[in-house]
Amino acid sequence: DTEVTQTPKHLVMGMTNKKSLKCEQHMGHRAMYWYKQKAKKPPELMFVYSYEKLSINESVPSRFSPECPNSSLLNLHLHALQPEDSALYLCASSSRVGSGGQETQYFGPGTRLLVL
Amino acid sequence: GDSVTQMEGPVTLSEEAFLTINCTYTATGYPSLFWYVQYPGEGLQLLLKATKADDKGSNKGFEATYRKETTSFHLEKGSVQVSDSAVYFCALSGGGADGLTFGKGTHLIIQP
Numbered sequence: 001d002t003e004v005t006q007t008p009k010h011l012v013m014g015m016t017n018k019k020s021l022k023c024e025q026h027m028g029h030r031a032m033y034w035y036k037q038k039a040k041k042p043p044e045l046m047f048v049y050s051y052e053k054l055s056i057n058e059s060v061p062s063r064f065s066p067e068c069p070n071s072s073l074l075n076l077h078l079h080a081l082q083p084e085d086s087a088l089y090l091c092a093s094s095s096r097v098g099s100g101g102q103e104t105q106y107f108g109p110g111t112r113l114l115v116l
Numbered sequence: 117g118d119s120v121t122q123m124e125g126p127v128t129l130s131e132e133a134f135l136t137i138n139c140t141y142t143a144t145g146y147p148s149l150f151w152y153v154q155y156p157g158e159g160l161q162l163l164l165k166a167t168k169a170d171d172k173g174s175n176k177g178f179e180a181t182y183r184k185e186t187t188s189f190h191l192e193k194g195s196v197q198v199s200d201s202a203v204y205f206c207a208l209s210g211g212g213a214d215g216l217t218f219g220k221g222t223h224l225i226i227q228p
Binding site for chain 1: 148150152158159160161162165205209214215216218219220221223
């Protein structure tokens, strides 16, 4: 089973709202990732968690706040977003960060976010 | 830094045609190479992968061979179907904790 689940599927929020995106995997993977994808573009890496610790933050604005409560869950807390933050947010997981295929990432279906 | 170059399209083919989507890469070390497919309104699905030179990845009739001498990982399928219409991303992983490097994606349209 290579399933990564994400909730909600769609989210509409105002610029003053606080919301959270959730991601879950039960493959025993120890690396989890958040990506942002704009229309007709490839995904852009936002954050990497390795063994529940934040290892990469790709200069993402502080209005995006990731959290990894345990090895199966990854959250992305959203606050005071801008309309240009509207995008598809994808979660992914891999066995671990590394090489030789262990870094193969499996993606969830994404949350489509619209900021008004 | 690492980079991936692929034809952007759209690529339009008739059903049962032969498909090739070119992908070349630049990377230090020995990356793993991947093809992902994204159907409309969905996330990315791993289509196939290769982790070392001369490896051939295959799945659902698609194939790609890791060619170190030409730094390429071209995607091929002998007979495409309408259901293959999607966006295809070539990607590499350098083995570090820095996620995947993607190409810009190729939009494939298969006409009946």
